[in-house]
Amino acid sequence: MRLFYIDTSSNWLLTGIYEDNKILAEVKIKLGSLMSKSALEKVAEVFRKSSIEPTDIDKIIVVSGPGSYTGIRIGMTIAKIYAYTFKKEITTITSLEAMNLSEDLKETYAVSLIDARRGFVYAGIYKDNEIIFKNQYIKLDKLLDYIKTLNAKVTFITDQEYIKTLEEILIEKEFAETNKNYNVIEYTKNLLNIVSKTKDKKEINPHLVEPTYLKLTEAEENLRNVHYDN
Amino acid sequence: MDIYILGIESSCDETSFSIVKNGVQEISTVISTQIDIHKEYGGVVPEIASRAHIKNITFVLEECLERANMKVEDIDAIAVTYGPGLIGSLLVGVECAKTLSFLYKKPLIPVHHIAGHIYANNLVKRLEFPLISLVISGGHTELIYMEKDYSFKKLGSTLDDAVGECYDKVAKVLDLEYPGGPKIDKLADRGKITYNLPIPLNDDTYNFSFSGLKSAVINLCHNEEQRGKTINKEDLAASFQDVVIKSLTKKTMHALKEYNVKNLILAGGVAANSGIRESFRKLCEENSINYTFPDIKYATDNAAMIASAGYYAYLDGRRADLTLNATSSDELK
Structure with a gap:
């Protein structure tokens, strides 16, 4: 089974082609604001390097977010158009799920975290790859309060850019006072691990593949009077 | 030889695809407008517009191809509005055009939105x-x-x-x-x-x-x-x-x-x-x-005008590669 993977939800373009638990070609590159300009060129590079034609792919796995709104839509557009026009199977995973599957942690609660600014994070909590706290946009303080109630070993998985900030916050909030058994690790972006565990996920109609924003736009929040910190 | 151009327009709050033959003959055009979505906000909200574009994009493409009874393989080139406009909205159309160009090995034609509006008249009467x-x-x-x-x-x-x-x-x-x-x-x-x-x-x-x-x-x-x-x-x-x-x-x-x-x-x-x-x-x-x-139907944003302009840009030898980017402001050249 040949799989094409694409994740443009962060500053990083993570894409590759995989077959029978082997990497045929992979690109992991920090593109930041160049994502819209360069992502597809890199996708073409992955196909070239692997000597695989787009017609030869069996399934597309696209990361649906949360993360950069604009970034998510780059990979999502590529994946949707590819799946629809070439009649390919497509499935999605969230960026928080991807972080958990990449690290494959045992005997710990795995807390996938993405900085959402202004004291908020996107978070999901997993235990042995089962979700126990659904993906959501939440105040970090509120999340930490919840984690304390688990009263068990926890491992925070986050991007390299956020590790230092998170560690400082955990010290400042005296997280260790109530939960000594924790550590913070970097998301290593092990795409082969992610793809291997996602390849059998149920396919979705390409028309219905949508980004996972986890947050309304500010205009919608104002109109509907939604407050996430309640 | 007849030239068929697939036009894509997503610069503001309309997701549109169109197929135009030889710059003048409209084969099919589909426009998904977001007017009703933005009405309650008193104007276009850029992030909401971008979200609606990605939701609609394959539906609109499908309807356009079905109405024309054509496949992407039958198209000679893909023309897309790259700017100016709302950057998040433009990016969905541009990424779609780039993906089609890559998958089907078709020329990619960047079209300035204003050029499109001008060529809307070409669909009524040759300029x-x-x-x-x-x-x-x-x-x-x-x-x-x-x-x-x-x-x-x-x-x-x-x-x-x-x-x-x-x-x-x-x-x-x-x-x-x-x-x-x-x-x-x-x-x-x-x-x-x-x-x-x-x-x-x-x-x-x-x-x-x-x-x-x-x-x-x-x-x-x-x-x-x-x-x-x-x-x-x-x-x-x-x-x-x-x-x-x-x-x-x-x-x-x-x-x-x-x-x-x-x-x-x-x-x-x-x-x-x-x-x-x-x-x-x-x-x-x-x-x-x-x-x-222009006809009322071509006056507001639509992809037929982009496909028409795209035909003349194609004849003029204008091409973009897979690094084409959207831009919120750009001079018409």
Whole structure:
């Protein structure tokens, strides 16, 4: 089974082609604001390097977010158009799920975290790859309060850019006072691990593949009077 | 040999695909408009627009191909609006076009949104050159000179608000529902010119300015309210539209004379305004100017105009590679 993977939800373009638990070609590159300009060129590079034609792919796995709104839509557009026009199977995973599957942690609660600014994070909590706290946009303080109630070993998985900030916050909030058994690790972006565990996920109609924003736009929040910190 | 161009437009709040043959014959066009979504916000919310584009994109492409009874394989090239416009919205269309170009190994043609509006007229009647085009929409107010196909020289543009933007803001002051431009046009038709408003940037340049006119309307409404007087909306709409028309016609007719051009085309969403259309019709008749304006269906954003412009850009040898990026502002070249 040949799989094409694409994740443009962060500053990083993570894409590759995989077959029978082997990497045929992979690109992991920090593109930041160049994502819209360069992502597809890199996708073409992955196909070239692997000597695989787009017609030869069996399934597309696209990361649906949360993360950069604009970034998510780059990979999502590529994946949707590819799946629809070439009649390919497509499935999605969230960026928080991807972080958990990449690290494959045992005997710990795995807390996938993405900085959402202004004291908020996107978070999901997993235990042995089962979700126990659904993906959501939440105040970090509120999340930490919840984690304390688990009263068990926890491992925070986050991007390299956020590790230092998170560690400082955990010290400042005296997280260790109530939960000594924790550590913070970097998301290593092990795409082969992610793809291997996602390849059998149920396919979705390409028309219905949508980004996972986890947050309304500010205009919608104002109109509907939604407050996430309640 | 016939050339089929697939056009893609997503620069604001319309997701549209179209297939046009040889730049003039529309095979199929599908437009998914978001007007109803943005209505409750009183204007287009960029992030909401981007979200709707990605939700709709494959549905609209599918319907366009089905109506044409064609496949992407049958297309000769893919033309896409790369700018100007809302960056998040543009990016969905551009990424879609790049992906199709990559998957099907088809040429990718970058089309400037204004070029598209001009070529909307080409779907009604083949453009005759040289011509002057007045492009008026929610995002643009420009006077363009064209010596031949896909050759553009900007003579002037707005220094601040676009004319359509001014219409929408004045409509808001008059408590008219978004999009307010067409509603002002209707009210103006029933009103009299009774309010005194200044003609903006009444000089010899080809530039426009509508920000001051908008402020003048706001101040006038405020002052009347202070005096306890009720605004006659129909008369204010008529007075406002009269000033807009004077500003647009003066500069455009001056350009036609100075460049000794006998062809005028109106382009853009505001070209659907009946007061503006009619005023130009009279002036062009008096001055023996060949005058064209787009069908109402081609006046607002659509991909047929992008496919038409894309055909001439294709003939002109214009191509983009997979690094094509969207841009919120770019000069028409």
